[in-house]
Amino acid sequence: MASDPVIEAYKKDIDRTLLRENLKLTPEQRVLKLMELQRFAEELRRAGKGARRRA
Numbered sequence: 001m002a003s004d005p006v007i008e009a010y011k012k013d014i015d016r017t018l019l020r021e022n023l024k025l026t027p028e029q030r031v032l033k034l035m036e037l038q039r040f041a042e043e044l045r046r047a048g049k050g051a052r053r054r055a
Contacts, residue, residue, distance in 0.1 A: 022030065 022033075025033065
């Protein structure tokens with residue numbers, strides 16, 4: 001099977017260790033991790049809005 005050069009170009013930028021570590025988690029652990037990330041992103045948004053208001 002010939003590999004697609006576009007796919008090969010993108011593959012070099014993928015950290016496969018992170019993918020492997022994530023796949024070791026149970027589906028529930030992955031969802032909890034995602035929820036944690038969403039809470040953090042929302043906290044950053046709030047902080048950014050507050051900083052812009054004060055500036």
